Amino acid sequence: MGSELAQTDVGDTVTGGGEQKETGRFKLSNLFGGSTGPLLGLIALCIVLSFATDSFLSLRNFLNILDQITVLGIIAVGMTFVILIGGIDLSVGSVLALSMMVLGYLNIVAGMPMGIAIIGALAASAVVGIVAGILITEFKVPAFVATLAMMSIARGLANMITDGSQLIGFPPWFNLSAIIRHGGFLTTTVAIMLAVFVVAILFQRYRAGGRSLYAIGGNPEVARLAGINVKRSTVLVYMFCAMLAGLAGVTLAARLDAVQPSIGIAYELDAIAAVVIGGTSLSGGTGGVGGTIIGVLIIGVLRNGLNLLSVSPFLQSVIIGLVIVLAVAAETFKHRKK
Secondary structure (H helix, E strand, O other): OHHHHHOOOOOOEEEEOOEEEEOOOOOHHHHOOOOOHHHHHHHHHHHHHHHHOOOOOOHHHHHHHHHHHHHHHHHHHHHHHHHHOOOOOOOHHHHHHHHHHHHHHHHHHOOOOHHHHHHHHHHHHHHHHHHHHHHHHOOOOOHHHHHHHHHHHHHHHHHHHHOOOOEEOOOHHHHHOOOOOEOOOEOHHHHHHHHHHHHHHHHHHHOHHHHHHHHHHHOHHHHHHOOOOHHHHHHHHHHHHHHHHHHHHHHHHHHHOEEOOOOOOOHHHHHHHHHHHOOOOOOOOOOOHHHHHHHHHHHHHHHHHHHHOOOOHHHHHHHHHHHHHHHHHHHHHHHHHO
16 A cells, blocks of 8 residues: 555545645646635736836846745745645755855855855755754654754854855856846746756656655655655655755855855745745645745735835735735635635
């Protein structure tokens, strides 16, 4: 039975969290996290902003939105997988800062090639995720507490690397990767985000490991009895989430052309918000990367539109908070109705 669940064919039906996922036939609702609600909300938001401001509906503004959501988009993918298994990761903002500082130290201070610096930054991020996963699976520390502790540790390490100082002086090509639009459309950093989206969706929908996340989120004990290595999968999910936070740190360093240990505060809240708005349940087992992409776009479009309308940043926080509350309330109502 375990091998059958772990190696379900693409055309089979996978059950997780009381919700069936048909992976063989294409369905728009499946692609966007099991519900077209977030997509319709995004379309409605774009229509409203198109009438509210003349500068919103333009190719240049759309490309600017893609640039602005790159970091959030990459982090949110990792957060989606964590929430799918019923977990939470509060350390991603600090891991992003740690990744940036390791990158800066290895390249600028130690003089190592950028390729080695990037590998070092991702490796440092992966270690944080692995430690968090081990704390959760082996020592039975609640995910909230374990990742809260790793948040503090990662932030402290980020500050220790340069005694809290900022680093500047990356190779010119590194900063240009976030500026030059290839073909007049996509920067390298945006292309990296889109590649992460594609790989994550393919893994989630067409790989046994991706589909098993729904089973773990639905009921980890049943998943274990079915032959899924829940502990190993959990550690790998937290490692993957941390590595994506590290990758987001690399893209942000390219965009800013500098690194500082205080960056990334509250990024975890934005990532969780994007996942929730996209329809992934905080209790795990339902949702997916497709919905998260829509959630990221909703946050990016909303912030962009509010900036174009010259809305106060403080009021923007209030509005985005209300959107999150409405998204969670709508999800709760949908499940009660079912």
